[in-house]
Amino acid sequence: MSQAGISRPVDEQVGYVLKKAATVLRAAMDNALRPLDLTVSQYACLELLRQQPGLSGSELARAMFVSRQSMNLVLKGLERRGLLIRSPVPPHGKALPTRLAPAGLERLAAANEAVSVVEKKMLAGLTPEAERRLCADLTACVEALGDDLPADVSD
Amino acid sequence: MSQAGISRPVDEQVGYVLKKAATVLRAAMDNALRPLDLTVSQYACLELLRQQPGLSGSELARAMFVSRQSMNLVLKGLERRGLLIRSPVPPHGKALPTRLAPAGLERLAAANEAVSVVEKKMLAGLTPEAERRLCADLTACVEALGDDLPADVSD
């Protein structure tokens, strides 16, 4: 209690650098996606649906680390713009399977182009080996913090 | 335009893993700081002021990647609670130098204890060597994305 702990400058603390990297990347992606009239959340939602068609709102929310309510807003917006299609009637429980509309797939293709540019720029200074290592180390951090707990962000 | 680009699952994309790590870390820090009645933003603000006393609101905002306006709200809250002190009159331009109050330093010491636990847990699976490498790689990513641009988040 005598001294206030860590004296290392924030620039060398993993947490700080991690936040900075996430912030800068998000800003860069926002800029890249703005001409396509897509936010990062909307883009991520479309890409997830391309890889895993038929996901429900709750499943998408978990995959994107946001609440069901937030995801619901994203889905409503994308549906209203004709970029995706939700079953009007739940085939099983209350879950509404969601799929990309043709317009959504088209928009996503352009978005992936733009995002790819940003990603390449970000990783320009890293070897493929370093890139894999970075992913692995970050994943190790996530699991060390108890990845098992966050079944959902809210709830 | 024929195929929608990246087919790699999102779990292996740096951007996705980066966001996940940042989200999980923030959640863990929020939990750790809640008993102390501090948010992550408030904690970061106090820690920055400990390392660099006398910073103005705008300087703090830049260091924390938020807008001046957001930082202003954080500072008002901390000042009202007696955790920091702002010069009532600007000594030079309009910038108001800010310093930790004794109560703030005390609270910060406890907060650093709590945050240190979370950080240790997160880095448990990494060697010190890997930790440094992780920081370096993330910093490289930030700089590759054009670290020079974001003078301020807003503006």
Add this chain to the structure above:
DNA sequence: TCGTACATGTCAACACGCTGACATGATGCA
């Protein structure tokens, strides 16, 4: 000296995400 540019603090309005709460449909068990 004047005026332009720039940085800072502050107010207002808006967007996004979260928590809390509720209703509904499915599942499992007594």
Add this chain to the structure above:
DNA sequence: TGCATCATGTCAGCGTGTTGACATGTACGA
């Protein structure tokens, strides 16, 4: 069968952060 439990979708309210705008104080150059 009846009931408890769980997951999902949805509504309302709140907090946080952002953009836009404005006033003020400083520094620089004609």
